Amino acid sequence: MSRHLVRESATAPEEAAPRALLLAQRLRGRIGADKVLTDPAQLRTYECDGLATFRVRPAVVVLAGHRDDVVETVRMCAADGVPFVARGSGTGLSGGAMPVADGVLIVLSRLRRIVSVDPDNARVEAEPGVINLWVTREAAPYGQAYAPDPSSQQVCSIGGNVAENAGGAHCLKYGFTVNHVTGAEVVLPDGGVVHLGGTAPEHPGLDLLGAFVGSEGTLGIATRVTVRTIQAPEAVRTMLVGFRTVADAAGTVSDIIAAGILPAAVEMMDALAIEAAEAAVSCGYPEGAVAVLVIELDGPLAEVDEQFRQVETIADARGAFETRIAEDDAERALMWRGRKSAFAAVGRISPAYYVQDGVIPRTRLPEVLTEIGRLADAADVRVANVFHAGDGNLHPLILFDDTVPGAAEVAEELGFAILDLCVDLGGSITGEHGVGVEKKSRMARQFTSADLDTMQLVRCAFDPAGLANPGKLFPTPRLCGERPGVRTGADTHDPALGEVF
Amino acid sequence: MAPVTGGARDAVAGVAAAEVVAPSTAGEVAEVLRSTRGSVVPVGAGTKTGWAAPPSSCDLLLRTSGLDRIVEHVPGDLIAVAEAGVPLNALQRRLAEHGQMLALDPPEEGATLGGIVGANASGPRRLRYGTVRDLLIGVRVVLADGTDARAGGKVVKNVAGYDLGKLYTGAHGALGVVVSTVWRLHPLPKATGAVVVPVADGAQAGRLAALVARSTLTPTAVELRFHDGARELVLLFESIEASVRAQSAEAVRLLGGGERASAPPAWFGRRPEGPLVLRLAYAPAALPHILAALPGGACGTASACTGVAYAAVPEETDLAALRAAIAPYDGSAVLVASREPRDAADHWGPTADSFGLMTRVKDQFDPARRLSPGRLLGGL
Numbered sequence: 001m002s003r004h005l006v007r008e009s010a011t012a013p014e015e016a017a018p019r020a021l022l023l024a025q026r027l028r029g030r031i032g033a034d035k036v037l038t039d040p041a042q043l044r045t046y047e048c049d050g051l052a053t054f055r056v057r058p059a060v061v062v063l064a065g066h067r068d069d070v071v072e073t074v075r076m077c078a079a080d081g082v083p084f085v086a087r088g089s090g091t092g093l094s095g096g097a098m099p100v101a102d103g104v105l106i107v108l109s110r111l112r113r114i115v116s117v118d119p120d121n122a123r124v125e126a127e128p129g130v131i132n133l134w135v136t137r138e139a140a141p142y143g144q145a146y147a148p149d150p151s152s153q154q155v156c157s158i159g160g161n162v163a164e165n166a167g168g169a170h171c172l173k174y175g176f177t178v179n180h181v182t183g184a185e186v187v188l189p190d191g192g193v194v195h196l197g198g199t200a201p202e203h204p205g206l207d208l209l210g211a212f213v214g215s216e217g218t219l220g221i222a223t224r225v226t227v228r229t230i231q232a233p234e235a236v237r238t239m240l241v242g243f244r245t246v247a248d249a250a251g252t253v254s255d256i257i258a259a260g261i262l263p264a265a266v267e268m269m270d271a272l273a274i275e276a277a278e279a280a281v282s283c284g285y286p287e288g289a290v291a292v293l294v295i296e297l298d299g300p301l302a303e304v305d306e307q308f309r310q311v312e313t314i315a316d317a318r319g320a321f322e323t324r325i326a327e328d329d330a331e332r333a334l335m336w337r338g339r340k341s342a343f344a345a346v347g348r349i350s351p352a353y354y355v356q357d358g359v360i361p362r363t364r365l366p367e368v369l370t371e372i373g374r375l376a377d378a379a380d381v382r383v384a385n386v387f388h389a390g391d392g393n394l395h396p397l398i399l400f401d402d403t404v405p406g407a408a409e410v411a412e413e414l415g416f417a418i419l420d421l422c423v424d425l426g427g428s429i430t431g432e433h434g435v436g437v438e439k440k441s442r443m444a445r446q447f448t449s450a451d452l453d454t455m456q457l458v459r460c461a462f463d464p465a466g467l468a469n470p471g472k473l474f475p476t477p478r479l480c481g482e483r484p485g486v487r488t489g490a491d492t493h494d495p496a497l498g499e500v501f
Numbered sequence: 502m503a504p505v506t507g508g509a510r511d512a513v514a515g516v517a518a519a520e521v522v523a524p525s526t527a528g529e530v531a532e533v534l535r536s537t538r539g540s541v542v543p544v545g546a547g548t549k550t551g552w553a554a555p556p557s558s559c560d561l562l563l564r565t566s567g568l569d570r571i572v573e574h575v576p577g578d579l580i581a582v583a584e585a586g587v588p589l590n591a592l593q594r595r596l597a598e599h600g601q602m603l604a605l606d607p608p609e610e611g612a613t614l615g616g617i618v619g620a621n622a623s624g625p626r627r628l629r630y631g632t633v634r635d636l637l638i639g640v641r642v643v644l645a646d647g648t649d650a651r652a653g654g655k656v657v658k659n660v661a662g663y664d665l666g667k668l669y670t671g672a673h674g675a676l677g678v679v680v681s682t683v684w685r686l687h688p689l690p691k692a693t694g695a696v697v698v699p700v701a702d703g704a705q706a707g708r709l710a711a712l713v714a715r716s717t718l719t720p721t722a723v724e725l726r727f728h729d730g731a732r733e734l735v736l737l738f739e740s741i742e743a744s745v746r747a748q749s750a751e752a753v754r755l756l757g758g759g760e761r762a763s764a765p766p767a768w769f770g771r772r773p774e775g776p777l778v779l780r781l782a783y784a785p786a787a788l789p790h791i792l793a794a795l796p797g798g799a800c801g802t803a804s805a806c807t808g809v810a811y812a813a814v815p816e817e818t819d820l821a822a823l824r825a826a827i828a829p830y831d832g833s834a835v836l837v838a839s840r841e842p843r844d845a846a847d848h849w850g851p852t853a854d855s856f857g858l859m860t861r862v863k864d865q866f867d868p869a870r871r872l873s874p875g876r877l878l879g880g881l
Contacts, residue, residue, distance in 0.1 A: 120711060120786035121808075143715065165660045178664065179635050194855040199784040200831040201808045202621070202632075204849045205878035206676075206859050210634055210667025214660050234717035254577055260600055260688030300719055303744035359656045363577035391658040392578075428659040435661055446661055447651070454642075454650035455663040461861040473662070 020059035020082050020102055027062065027076060031069045037061040046105050049090040049097040050152075053354075053408070054437055058085070058099030062106045067127070067185075067223040073106055074221065075191030083467045086221045088128060088160030091152045093355055094436025096164060096216045096472060103470075106221065108159050114138050115224060123182065123199055125226045128159025132166075135227060144229040147174035150432065151340045162222050165214030167432035169265040169339070172390035173298075174230065176432070178213040183226035186212060189219075189463035199226060211458055216434050217469035219462040233298035236264070237308045238332045241293045241315045242286030242322040246270060249291035250365040252318040253389045256295070257362070259314065261307050266390035267294040267339050270369070273346070273384040273397065274338075280345030283338030286322040293389065294339050296332075342386045343397065350382070350399035352408070356415040357433035358422035362392040371421055372396060379414045393431035394422070420445060435473045444475045453478065511562050513542045514555035514876075515842040518562035525567035527641065527649055527680040534678070535647035537561060540874050543674035545586060545616025548609035551838045552620045552780075553673040554848040557875030565615045568680055571595055573655075579686040580638065580655055585615025585679045597689060604630035604687045608770050615679045621671030625722035625737065625770050628807050630687060633670045639683030640666040642676070645867040650677075657685045668862070675873040675881060676866040690721070690739035696752045697766060698759035700725065700732035703792035709734055709756055710788055710805035716755055718748050725810075726768050727792060728800035735765050773801035775813030778838035783808050787830035794826040816840065824850045845880035852879040 021038060028036045037043060038060055047055040064070045077084045083103035090097055090109075099105040111127035114134065118124070119142035124135050132153040135146035149168035150156055156166065162184065166177045174180075183197035196209035212219050243249040253266055269277065271290045277283050285292050295311055297304045312323060326332035338345075346353045360368050369385065376383040376398075384397040396418055400407040419429045419442050429435070429442045443452060452474060460480035462468070511518045524530045534541065539560035544550060546566060568584035571592060575581070576599040583592050588611055589603070596602050606624030607617055616622070618640070623632040630636065639653035642665070652665035669679055700706045706725050713723055713736060722737040736752050736759075738745045753759045772778065778801075783791050785808035792803075796818050803810035814823075824834050836848045852859075856879050863870070863881045875881070 118786075119715070121784045122714065123784075143717075165664075167658060167660075171658065175631070175635060176658070176660075178667070179631060188858065192857075194858055195853065196855055198831040199808075200782045200833065201785070202671075202782045202833075203831075203853070204833050204835050205852070205856070206672055206862060207621075207634060207667045207670055208855055208858060208862070210670070211663055211665070211862075214664055231715065231717060233719075257577060257579060260691070262688065300717065300740070300744050300748055302747040303719075303740050306741055306743050359658050361575065361578040361580075361656055363575065388658070392656055393658045426655050428654050428656050428661045430661050431656075431658040432660055439661075443662065446654070450648050450650045451652065452662070454644065454648065455652065455665065457865040458663050458665070458668070458862065461858065461865045 019080055020104060023076055023080050023082055023104070024060040027073060030072050031062070035063045035065055035069060037063065046087065046099060046107065049087065049092040049095060051093055051095040051098070051436065051438055054095045054098050056099045056101050058105040059102055060104045062104055063110055064106055064108055065110050067111065070106060070108070070187050070221055070223050071191060071193060073104060074187050074189065077104055077467055078189060078191045078465065081465065081467070083470045085469050086159070086163070086217045088157030088163070089131070089155050091156045092160060092164060092434060092436065093357065094430065094434040094438045096434050096436040096469070097160070098437050100470060108221070109157060111223070119144055121199055122229045123226055124229055125224060126158050127224060128157060128162070128222050130158045132156050132158060132161055139229045143232050145232050146227055147180055147230050148177045151343065158225050158227070159222050162213050162225055163215065163217045164432070164434040167393070169267055169388060172266060172388065173262055173264045178210060180228045181209065181213050181225060182228050184209060184212065184222045185224035186220045186222050189465065189468040197226070216436060216473050218459060218473055220468055235301040235304040236296065236298040236332070237304050238294065238296045238326040238335055239308070239312070240285065240324045240335045241295065241320045242289035243291045243293070243318070243320055246291045246369050247366045248318045248320070249293050250369070250389070252293060252315050252320070253365070254363060255314045255318065256311055259310060261310065263295055263311070263390060264298040265294065265296040268292070268387045268389035269339065269342060270385040272382060273342050273386045276345040276349045276384055277338040277342050279348040281337050281341050283334055285338055289322070294335055339386070346384055346397045346399065352400055352402035354398040354400065354411045354415055356394070356396045356398065356418055357430050358394045358419050358427060359431040360392045360394065360422050360425045360427040362390070364425045365389065365392065368394070368421060368425065372418055375414060375417050379410055381411060381414055383414070388431070391431070392427065394418070416442065437472055440473055440475045443473070513544060513550045513559050513562060514553065516555045516559050518542070518559045520560065521562045521564065523564040523567045527568070527643060530563070530643045530678050530680055531647040531649050533561070533563060534643055534645060538871070540871050542873050543619070543678045545613030545619070546588065546611045548612045549616060549620040549622060549837070551836070553873070553876035554845040554880070555842045555875065556873055563678060565678065565680070566613060568615070572681065574599070576601060580657070580683060581686055582655065582681065582683045583614055584681045586613050588613055589617060596686060600689050601686045602689050603684050604636060605633065606770060608772060614682050618670050618679050618682060619673050625724050625804055627809070628723060628804060629719070629721040634667050636685050637666045637670060637682060638685050640669055640679060641681040642669055642679050644677045645869065645872050653683065655683050673873050673876045675863060675877050677872065692740065692742040692745045693764060694738045694745040694749045695762045695765040696736045696749050696759045697762055698734045698756050700734050702732070703789040706732055706734060706792065706805065707786070707789035711786060712755055713752070714785070714806040718752055718755070723805045724765070724769055725803040725805045727803070733766070734805065735769055737765050737769070768802070771802070772811050772837070773813035775838070776816045776840040777818060778811060778813045778836070779834045780837050781810045781812060781827065781832060781834050783827055783830045783832035787832065790830055791827055791832060794823060796823070811837065820847060820850070845875060845878065849878040
C-alpha cells in the first residue's frame with residue numbers, strides 16, 4: 001500500500017476530545033479498563049484500515065469482548081453525542097473504518113465466536129469478528145461453503161463484509177454478501193438493539209436488512225450475523241488461458257456469456273499485473289501473454305464437463321495461445337494464487353501503488369482498457385489491470401514512486417479519472433470496496449442530489465444524530481429534521497479535522 | 502391526464518378509490534404527487550392487491566400500467582431496463598428473442614414489474630435464482646413529495662450508496678412509486694426435465710427435501726403439493742440436455758423412486774385458491790412442522806428447499822394460533838387472499854423489535870403517510 005498522501009488529524013486527541021476521554025473513563029467502569037484504550041501509542045495501531053493513505057487517530061479505542069460491550073459503548077456515545085466507528089479486521093480499501101478524531105473506534109475483532117452451524121437449514125450464525133474463511137471451514141464438514149470470497153478472505157471479518165457488501169471472484173455466479181445474509185442483530189446508533197431478518201428467507205415488513213448490508217457502518221453495528229451456506233458443487237474445473245491481445249481476452253469473456261454459460265468466475269490480468277504476480281509468487285503464467293484469463297466453472301459434473309469444453313473452443317477461436325487446465329486442487333490453487341496475490345505483488349515492481357475499484361458494463365471492456373491506457377500515458381504513470389472480467393469490475397493498480405514529490409497526487413487523480421470513465425460508460429465508482437472516505441466526493445458524479453438526499457432519508461431514520469461512522473459515503477453533509485439551520489449532528493463536519501464545537 | 506372518478510372495479514383490497522389516474526411517464530407521476538394531497542395507492546395490473554392490508558383510505562388510485570416501455574436490453578451485459586408498468590410476460594418475450602430471461606416466475610397472469618417489486622412476488626425458481634432482491638439492480642422511484650430518485654444502476658456489481666431497491670421491494674408502494682426497474686438477466690436454459698415423487702406425509706416430504714438440499718443436485722425448483730392428504734414432490738431441472746438427464750437419473754436414485762417427465766405437472770407454480778390464502782415463510786428444514794401446524798383441509802404448495810409455502814386454509818382458521826405454532830421456526834404467515842377484508846394485524850401478524858425502525862423509515866420517506874396508508878405491517 002502506498003505510504004504517502006497521508007492526511008493526518010491536525011490535533012492531538014488528548015487536547016481535542018475531552019468529551020470522549022470523559023466517556024472513556026466511564027466506559028472503563030462499565031465494561032472493564034483493559035478494553036478501553038486512550039494511550040496514544042496504543043491508538044496508533046488503529047489510525048487507518050487497508051486504505052493507509054487516510055489516517056486519523058481516534059480519541060478512544062474499545063476492544064469489545066462481548067456483544068454487551070458494543071451496546072454499552074454505543075449507548076454512552078449516543079447519550080454524550082460522541083461519534084463512533086466500527087472496525088472489523090481493518091482490511092477495507094476505501095477507508096470505511098477510518099476513525100473519527102473526537103470519537104470512539106469500536107473494534108469487533110475479538111467477537112469471533114461461531115454461534116451455530118445449522119447444515120439442515122444451510123445457515124451459520126457468527127459474531128462479527130469471525131473471519132470470512134472460517135465460515136466455510138465450519139460448513140465444510142457438511143459439504144457446504146460460504147460463497148462470498150473476497151481476496152482478503154483469510155483475514156477479513158464477516159462484520160466488515162456485511163458493512164461493505166463484500167464481493168469476490170465467485171460473485172459472478174453466486175452473488176454478493178447481501179445475497180447470502182439472512183439475518184442480523186444490529187445495535188442501532190441510539191443504542192437500541194433490533195433483529196433484522198432471521199433464519200427464514202423472508203419476514204413481514206420492510207427489508208431493513210437489505211438496506212443495512214452495504215451501508216458501510218453508517219446505520220449501526222451488526223453484533224450477530226446469520227448467513228446462508230451453499231452446497232459445495234459436485235465438480236469444479238479451472239483453466240488459465242493466455243492471449244496475445246487484451247481485445248482477444250475480453251472477446252472471449254463476451255463469447256462465453258453469449259453462449260449462455262455462467263461461469264463461477266472469470267478473472268483477467270494484463271501484462272503488467274502478470275509480471276508482478278510472477279515476480280511475487282512464481283505462478284508460472286504463460287510466457288509472453290498480454291492478458292490471461294482464469295476461468296472457473298462449477299456445478300454438476302455433466303454440465304461442467306460440456307461447458308468447459310465449450311469455453312476451450314471459444315478461447316481457441318479468439319486466438320488463445322496457451323490453455324492450461326488444473327488437474328488437481330494444488331494446480332487450481334496455483335492459478336488462483338497469481339490472481340489473489342496480484343495487489344500485494346505489484347509492490348514487487350513499484351515502490352508504491354494505489355488500488356481503484358470501478359465497474360463498467362462488461363461489453364465496454366476493450367474500449368475502457370484502451371482509454372485507461374491513454375489516460376495512464378498522458379499522466380506518465382504505469383497501470384496494472386486486474387479485473388473480475390465476468391462482471392466488469394476493474395481493479396486498476398496505479399504504480400508510483402512515493403519518493404517523488406507529487407507522484408501520489410498524480411496517481412490519485414488518475415484513479416479518479418478512471419472512475420469518471422466508469423460512470424460515463426454507465427458503470428459505478430465501486431463494485432466491492434465501498435465508497436468510504438476515499439470516494440465520497442465521487443458519489444455526486446454517479447448520483448443526483450435527489451438520489452443522495454433519498455439515501456439520506458434512510459440514514460436519518462436509523463441515525464438521526466449522525467453518530468455512526470460520520471463523514472463516510474455521502475459527499476456533502478445533510479441535517480436530519482425539518483428545521484433548516486438547526487444542527488442535529490449528521491455529518492456536520494469532516495471528522496478528519498478533529499472536534500468542532 | 503385528468504383524474505377520472507373511480508368506477509366499481511377501481512378498488513384496492515375492498516377499498517374504493519375516489520379517483521383514478523394512469524400517468525404514462527415518470528414526470529407525470531411526479532406531477533400527480535406534487536399537485537395532489539391525500540392518500541395515493543399505486544397499483545400495477547392489480548393482480549396482488551390482496552397481498553397487503555386494505556388501505557386506510559384511497560383518495561387516488563395511481564395505475565402504473567401506462568409506464569409500459571422496455572427501455573433497454575443489452576444481451577452482452579445480461580441486463581434490461583423496463584418501466585414499472587411493463588408486464589413480466591411482455592419483457593420475457595422480448596428477452597427470449599436473445600435467449601435470455603428475467604429469472605422471476607410469479608404466476609399471476611399479466612402482473613407488471615412494478616407490482617412484482619411492490620409485492621415482492623416470486624415463484625418456484627427462487628430456489629436457484631433468488632427473488633426480486635437478488636435480481637433488481639437498479640430502480641427509479643417517485644417519492645411522496647414528487648422527488649424523482651434513482652438507486653443502484655445498470656451494472657450487476659455495484660456497492661455505491663444505499664441499496665434502496667431492497668427497501669422498495671415488498672413495500673407495496675408505501676415508500677414511493679416505482680416507475681422504472683433495472684434487472685440482472687440469466688440465459689434461458691436449453692433443456693428441461695422433471696422428477697415427480699409421491700410423498701406419504703409431511704415427515705417424508707421433509708426427509709426427501711433434505712436429501713435434495715444436502716446433495717450436489719442443482720434443481721431450479723423443488724415444489725411440494727399438499728392436498729387432501731395426497732402429496733407430491735417435483736424436482737425441476739433446467740440446464741443443458743446432458744445435465745438434465747444425468748441429474749434426473751441421480752434424483753430418482755437418491756429419492757428411491759419417482760417418475761421422470763419432460764415438464765412439471767400442471768399444478769406446478771400455481772398459487773392455491775380459496776377464501777383465505779396464506780404465504781408462509783420459515784426455516785427451510787422446518788417444512789414438516791409447518792405442514793403439521795396447518796389446519797385440516799389446508800392445501801397448497803411449498804417451495805420445499807427454500808422455506809416458503811402458499812396454503813389455502815379454512816376461513817375460520819385461528820391465525821394467531823397458527824402464527825404462534827410456527828414462530829419457533831422463525832415462521833410467519835401473511836395473507837395473500839381473503840374474502841373478507843382483514844385489518845393489518847390480522848393480515849401480517851405481529852410486529853417485531855424492528856417495527857420502531859420501520860416506522861421511522863416510513864416517516865422519513867412519506868411524512869404525511871399518504872402512500873398506501875395502512876397497507877404495511879403494523880398498519881403503517
